């Protein structure tokens with residue numbers, strides 16, 4: 001199980017939990033499991049999120065490995081100029 | 082750091098030097114071709130008719146008179162585009178390029194013509210009859226949030242917006258951790274203040290321009306100035322309902338972008354005109370159009386509350402940010418909310434951001450989108466608290482600085498970062514202790530930006546005579562051909578002059594993300610290094626075959642394949658040119674390429690220091706001295722890194738002192754030109770000193786971080802702090818134009 | 830609308846063109862003569878990207894009519910090099926990395942050349958005020974001013 005930290009808006013969507021535990025070994029499994037187990041997150045997941053794994057930000061690479069002790073943080077989708 | 086560092090300890094030969102850029106001669110002789118510099122045989126001129134109203138329902142558009150005019154070859158309205166675009170964001174882009182049911186801001190495109198000359202096209206625009214039903218409008222962010230404000234859209238708010246709010250509120254974002262009430266309870270002093278910033282424009286000197294050629298076989302070519310021609314291809318294809326592979330986009334040289342050329346305005350219209358006319362169509366915006374109808378940044382209204390202990394420790398931070406991003410959802414308030422407190426190690430922090438629409442042009446990214454306004458508010462409040470408590474503002478920042486292992490205010494734990502290093506350098510710099518005269522003040526501020534990676538392709542080819550060509554897919558906006566050539570040369574061990582980097586069109590490489598997020602030196606650099614490594618492996622293989630030894634018995638060193646270890650036999654090294662010369666005989670041409678979604682971009686921090694002098698009679702502010710301290714990870718071409726620092730700082734100075742979108746009661750933009758929208762000129766400024774720090778980014782083989790955006794984050798606050806000290810009154814509304822400053826001094 | 834026939838000298842060579850009465854010199858240079866080195870950043874005299882020299886005077890080509898070139902001499906960025914050799918200003922702009930995107934560069938070079946012809950030894954302040962009509966959004970002007978002062982020094986030595 002990996003612990004996933006949610007930002008405030010996402011936490012609010014699922015009743016205030018700021019951390020949840022999810023069974024996932026890759027980024028794709030993480031996003032799929034979140035969508036399945038927490039339907040309230042669906043709209044934001046569809047709009048897009050970035051995921052910080054151990055401090056490094058990933059956008060879409062499904063197969064990025066996640067270790068059980070990794071720090072995983074969901075972020076609003078980043079955009080630059 | 083759970084991930085292993087990709088950065089290798091190495092001594093650089095080329096990276097870190099300052100060679101001339103390969104596109105330099107073209108750019109100092111006038112030969113370089115920018116967006117408006119291309120023409121085609123039989124080309125028509127395209128022009129756009131724009132709404133003079135800030136908010137109006139379009140009842141009807143009658144184009145018959147324009148169409149029948151001599152010399153007019155096509156007229157286009159929204160009716161010519163597909164009725165339905167599935168992706169909401171792309172549907173907004175289309176609606177922004179050509180209004181549908183409503184004109185949503187002064188300058189919104191409602192129709193376009195293509196004619197044999199500009200004069201004919203201008204005359205034809207006058208013959209288009211649009212019947213408008215005028216609607217009430219709103220251009221101010223706080224007014225737009227009132228429940229009774231005129232609404233631009235219905236039912237477009239996302240699920241995060243509480244019921245009962247104005248229809249103009251599109252989204253609510255919340256970030257942070259800890260318990261701010263508990264944090265504020267521990268403070269010796271709590272400061273609460275509201276701040277405002279006005280909308281500014283990126284102000285690139287080159288207006289948008291493109292040349293579209295749509296063939297009767299359904300294939301199209303497009304030449305345009307853009308920060309991402311692959312994005313242009315994908316966006317136009319979606320909007321026009323065509324396949325991406327049938328549209329080839331070539332990027333011209335680009336005359337500045339700063340985020341403003343990360344979307345499309347003219348391109349889909351030019352393609353549609355060309356399709357209807359059956360001839361090439363060139364479109365070039367005038368400056369007034371650029372101001373009225375491209376993508377300025379958001380204006381903001383921000384409330385900050387910060388609690389500080391007597392020793393300068395921040396016990397809690399809270400900010401509520403309201404950004405209007407023009408007529409469509411998507412202001413960068415989420416980025417502002419994430420970055421507001423990012424430089425600090427806080428136990429209790431919370432930010433709430435509101436995305437609001439108004440009757441203004443759809444905002445586009447502007448260098449570290451959303452961050453400068455948020456930093457202005459937070460850094461001003463910290464400065465004021467430090468003053469009140471009699472503390473050194475740099476010490477206060479050092480005391481609270483985020484470091485490796487700090488949990489960032491936006492969530493993740495920071496790896497090695499450079500904020501502390503910039504603060505220490507600033508403290509030790511002679512600028513910090515230089516004396517100040519009467520009416521002068523010194524300000525400091527910190528800033529942060531995320532930086533990105535993303536889809537990137539590089540193809541590196543070895544020519545038969547041993548020179549090297551690198552093809553990349555990101556427009557060179559400030560010397561990136563030079564830095565790619567340098568990284569390729571470094572990796573291959575050959576002279577810089579042997580490498581030539583070109584920007585390939587969309588037919589030549591796979592998908593490349595836009596030149597944004599300060600990603601190019603990082604991501605394209607990474608792909609260039611990987612492509613060079615692939616070519617080296619292949620060259621080692623060729624040498625092994627020639628020497629008849631095992632492949633793994635050959636290494637690449639100093640630009641040549643060499644036998645490795647005692648068992649490899651004695652063979653004189655084979656240089657790149659020698660291997661290239663016999664490539665045909667050893668298996669064919671040699672190339673290396675890399676296609677990657679580059680991850681691992683490193684965040685970047687900066688501290689800025691500025692001295693200003695205030696004229697109490699006129700309210701004019703002079704910048705006396707300016708120093709930028711920023712972490713670059715590794716500066717590939719230090720001159721262009723300094724240039725990014727200087728350019729960002731000066732744009733920030735403009736934002737702080739002069740630049741603003743001014744709307745009248747009638748909802749029309751009143752200053753759509755460089756005379757009235759005043760960007761800094763040479764005589765406004767001193768030299769901008771720079772100090773480059775190099776704290777390697779573990780996610781890049783050479784340690785590179787993006788540098789382009791962070792430099793615009795601190796100056797708004799640094800300048801405001803300096804002016805506040807010089808004038809003896811706290812300035813909370815940007816720009817600090819002379820009238821605003823005089824009023825503040827008068828109210829003291 | 831009948832066109833106006835104009836005979837002029839551009840970068841030392843005789844030139845002829847037909848233009849409409851309302852057409853600017855900038856339009857003529859760019860669209861009729863293919864000299865696209867002069868840029869249009871504003872069309873209203875505010876950015877200097879279109880800087881050219883008309884009978885020895887620095888002007889904004891967007892504020893001059895094409896017809897006004899009749900019988901006069903026009904100098905543009907395309908005339909700045911002699912054969913292969915770059916003008917010292919061009920070289921110094923490259924050495925100092927005084928351009929990022931490069932759209933403002935032709936205008937700055939033409940304007941700076943006009944400055945050094947009048948004032949071979951400008952102070953920093955003189956250079957900044959002379960070039961205040963040329964906008965650059967990329968560089969913050971630091972490296973541009975350094976390049977101009979350095980070129981001035983080199984040109985003085987060569988004399």
Ligand code: FES
Nearest residue numbers: 870872874877891
């Ligand atoms: S185009 Fe002539 S001054 Fe701007």
Ligand code: FES
Nearest residue numbers: 929930965966967
């Ligand atoms: S280099 Fe881009 S405007 Fe000057």
